[in-house]
Amino acid sequence: MNRATFPHRLLPYLLVAPQLAISLVFFYWPAAQALRQSTQREDPFGLATQFVGLANFRAVLSDPAWLNALRVTVVFSAWTAFLSMAIALLLATQAEKLIRGKDVYRTLLIWPYAVATAIAGMLWLFLFNPSFGTLAWPLRQIGIRWDPLLNGTQAMGLVIAAAAWKQISYNFLFFVAGLQAIPKSLLEAAAIDGAGGARRFWTITFPLLAPTTFFLLVVNTVYALFDTFGIIHAVTGGGPGRATETLVYKVYNDGFVNLQLGSSAAQSVILMAIVIALTAIQFRYIERRVHYG
Amino acid sequence: MATVALRDVRKSYGTNAVIHGVSIEIADGEFIVIVGPSGCGKSTLLRMVAGLEPITSGTIEIGGRVVNDLEPRARDIAMVFQNYALYPHMSVFDNMAYGLRIGGIRGAELRARVEQTAAMLELTPYLDRKPRQLSGGQRQRVAMGRALVRGPAAFLLDEPLSNLDAKLRVGMRLRIKDLQRSVGTTALYVTHDQVEAMTLADRLIVMNGGVAEQIDTPMRIYLEPATTFVAGFIGSPAMNILPAQGTEQGVLLGAVPLALGRPAPGRDVLLGIRPEDLTVAPEGEGLPLTIRAVELLGADAYAHGEIAGGGEMVVRVPGKKALSPGARVGVLPAPGLAHFFDPATGRRLP
Numbered sequence: 001m002n003r004a005t006f007p008h009r010l011l012p013y014l015l016v017a018p019q020l021a022i023s024l025v026f027f028y029w030p031a032a033q034a035l036r037q038s039t040q041r042e043d044p045f046g047l048a049t050q051f052v053g054l055a056n057f058r059a060v061l062s063d064p065a066w067l068n069a070l071r072v073t074v075v076f077s078a079w080t081a082f083l084s085m086a087i088a089l090l091l092a093t094q095a096e097k098l099i100r101g102k103d104v105y106r107t108l109l110i111w112p113y114a115v116a117t118a119i120a121g122m123l124w125l126f127l128f129n130p131s132f133g134t135l136a137w138p139l140r141q142i143g144i145r146w147d148p149l150l151n152g153t154q155a156m157g158l159v160i161a162a163a164a165w166k167q168i169s170y171n172f173l174f175f176v177a178g179l180q181a182i183p184k185s186l187l188e189a190a191a192i193d194g195a196g197g198a199r200r201f202w203t204i205t206f207p208l209l210a211p212t213t214f215f216l217l218v219v220n221t222v223y224a225l226f227d228t229f230g231i232i233h234a235v236t237g238g239g240p241g242r243a244t245e246t247l248v249y250k251v252y253n254d255g256f257v258n259l260q261l262g263s264s265a266a267q268s269v270i271l272m273a274i275v276i277a278l279t280a281i282q283f284r285y286i287e288r289r290v291h292y293g
Numbered sequence: 294m295a296t297v298a299l300r301d302v303r304k305s306y307g308t309n310a311v312i313h314g315v316s317i318e319i320a321d322g323e324f325i326v327i328v329g330p331s332g333c334g335k336s337t338l339l340r341m342v343a344g345l346e347p348i349t350s351g352t353i354e355i356g357g358r359v360v361n362d363l364e365p366r367a368r369d370i371a372m373v374f375q376n377y378a379l380y381p382h383m384s385v386f387d388n389m390a391y392g393l394r395i396g397g398i399r400g401a402e403l404r405a406r407v408e409q410t411a412a413m414l415e416l417t418p419y420l421d422r423k424p425r426q427l428s429g430g431q432r433q434r435v436a437m438g439r440a441l442v443r444g445p446a447a448f449l450l451d452e453p454l455s456n457l458d459a460k461l462r463v464g465m466r467l468r469i470k471d472l473q474r475s476v477g478t479t480a481l482y483v484t485h486d487q488v489e490a491m492t493l494a495d496r497l498i499v500m501n502g503g504v505a506e507q508i509d510t511p512m513r514i515y516l517e518p519a520t521t522f523v524a525g526f527i528g529s530p531a532m533n534i535l536p537a538q539g540t541e542q543g544v545l546l547g548a549v550p551l552a553l554g555r556p557a558p559g560r561d562v563l564l565g566i567r568p569e570d571l572t573v574a575p576e577g578e579g580l581p582l583t584i585r586a587v588e589l590l591g592a593d594a595y596a597h598g599e600i601a602g603g604g605e606m607v608v609r610v611p612g613k614k615a616l617s618p619g620a621r622v623g624v625l626p627a628p629g630l631a632h633f634f635d636p637a638t639g640r641r642l643p
Contacts, residue, residue, distance in 0.1 A: 185378035188345050193392035193439070194366040203391075207382045 031272065037265035044259070056266035065242060066250065066267065073246040076160060077224035083164040085216055088171030089209075093201065095172075096179050106176065113169035117227060121234030124162035148236070152243025155236045159244050162235060163228040171216050178212035179205070218282050225275065247271050295356030295369075295446035296321050297342070297479055302351035304337060304503075312338055314351065315505045317498060322477045324470070328490035329500035330526070335483045336451055338500070342481060343449050344368050356446050366395075371440035375452040377432050379424040385411070385435050386420040392443045410442040413472070430461045437469070441476065448473065448480040454489065466492060487527050491515070499523045517632075521639040524565050524632060530595055533571075533606045536636065537564040544631075547602025549580050553631040556642060563639075565632035568595060568609040571624045573616070579625040582606060584616050598622075 006012050040049045127135045130147045139146040148155040190200045238245035255264025297319040304312035312334045327335040340346040344365035360368045389407045411417050414434040454462045473480050491511045499507045507519040518524035524532045537544040539556035556562045582598040594615040596608045633642040
């Protein structure tokens with residue numbers, strides 16, 4: 001390990017100060033607030049608060065609505081991460097095969113990433129609106145009774161599609177870079193060794209992309225857990241009947257709409273614990289099997 | 294094991310032709326080296342045989358079967374790449390077993406074949422290692438092993454030794470020749486190194502600018518180069534090639550008459566003499582030469598000088614009798630070892 005040396009004792013602290021200040025103001029302070037609030041109960045008018053210990057946590061963990069949100073989150077995150085990564089990988093491998101127009105194709109595929117989350121949600125909402133959606137009509141023509149306003153599964157499909165669509169660009173960029181880092185001669189050697197296209201992909205390309213895939217898995221999981229709030233808010237608002245209410249959406253709903261601050265704070269603390277645990281597991285167990293150069 | 298035949302094989306990218314029709318019939322078990330400067334199309338030619346580059350016209354046959362439109366995997370060949378192209382995420386064993394597994398070989402037979410090849414290349418202690426844990430020489434042997442283990446009809450080797458240091462290269466050169474002879478598999482070997490080419494080849498293809506300038510045994514190419522390019526490329530230091538004129542008695546080089554061969558009297562020719570076919574005599578005999586610089590190699594020394602009337606010439610002299618710069622000497626060409634080329638076409642004159 002290289003130890004950097006600085007000419008002055010205070011300089012290193014000065015250099016990390018801005019980063020620390022941002023973390024303190026925007027993460028540690030609110031997190032501490034949430035932690036404090038999660039142990040309190042507040043009256044409807046905000047006049048009195050009362051320390052209740054772990055009562056909020058007990059209430060949340062035994063609440064069927066919260067357990068439903070947990071299930072919704074697992075389904076939503078898993079599908080969003082899987083779909084956005086799988087489609088991005090497919091597009092990236094196809095883009096690699098192009099000889100002409102490669103750059104144009106790549107640039108066009110990156111554009112959706114520039115669309116704001118809420119706007120992306122609105123786009124999909126309009127396209128698939130059951131009464132006037134441009135793409136809802138053909139769905140109905142092929143015999144699907146398209147009604148995401150009443151059908152929970154369809155609503156879930158719609159938010160997953162919107163969330164995955166937006167993240168494809170980002171994943172695509174990383175997969176393209178990852179593919180370019182694989183020497184062509186490896187695939188040629190495999191071709192001479194007798195491997196066909198599919199086998200070359202699964203035995204050479206895919207394992208060598210593992211560092212990229214792992215990184216994207218972490219990023220996409222975090223994205224699906226947190227950054228998709230805007231999409232859910234714009235497209236379904238958590239409905240119909242809590243069918244698309246994720247943990248993050250429930251935190252917002254209980255805290256800022258229903259003003260149950262104690263319960264909402266407890267939920268956000270649990271959510272923080274889940275994310276910390278998930279990231280730790282990903283780094284500890286998956287990264288070990290990942291081959292780095 | 295198989296014969297390989299190229300018949301007027303051509304390659305162009307759009308209108309830009311890079312291989313201008315190469316033809317050769319390669320006998321079963323023959324070791325062919327394709328040699329030439331960088332950019333001469335030698336690697337492209339090899340990749341066309343491998344099926345990694347499509348050919349524009351002509352036919353390629355492996356084992357009597359036209360393979361023009363076959364995928365690399367259907368051609369029954371094995372290739373060693375310049376950068377080895379080992380699968381970095383697989384152990385040495387899995388690298389060597391990859392092709393066999395695809396061929397449907399499993400279990401005890403797979404293990405036996407890999408272990409036998411590994412033993413032949415002294416790789417047995419490294420079978421469980423990943424390529425990044427091996428030295429350059431070991432990686433090179435794994436690449437060889439991966440080709441050998443499958444027992445293909447032909448080996449294709451693309452500058453397999455160019456990433457090794459000089460000492461290892463000499464060792465591996467001998468080893469490759471031994472291995473190829475012991476398994477008796479036809480081999481096509483691409484290199485830019487003329488020493489590798491001379492020592493390994495049963496027959497050489499000397500390429501320049503997408504043209505096979507000469508296809509022959511190394512010794513015939515050395516003794517009777519077909520063009521000035523081949524004459525300059527094969528042999529080190531390069532052959533001295535100087536403009537001269539035919540006379541009744543021999544040739545006129547500058548103003549000096551030399552009794553060497555007999556091109557038509559009065560005809561302009563290019564006279565080629567190898568540095569090793571010249572001997573140094575006291576000043577006044579033979580061709581006068583003023584020494585400019587001397588490269589001392591130990592056993593030999595190369596004396597670079599200027600001949601009377603202009604023109605550079607290199608002479609090989611024994612290291613112990615090295616000349617010093619500024620010396621004036623005479624040089625005597627060995628009779629019968631001079632080469633004549635047409636100045637217009639560069640082709641050898643009879």
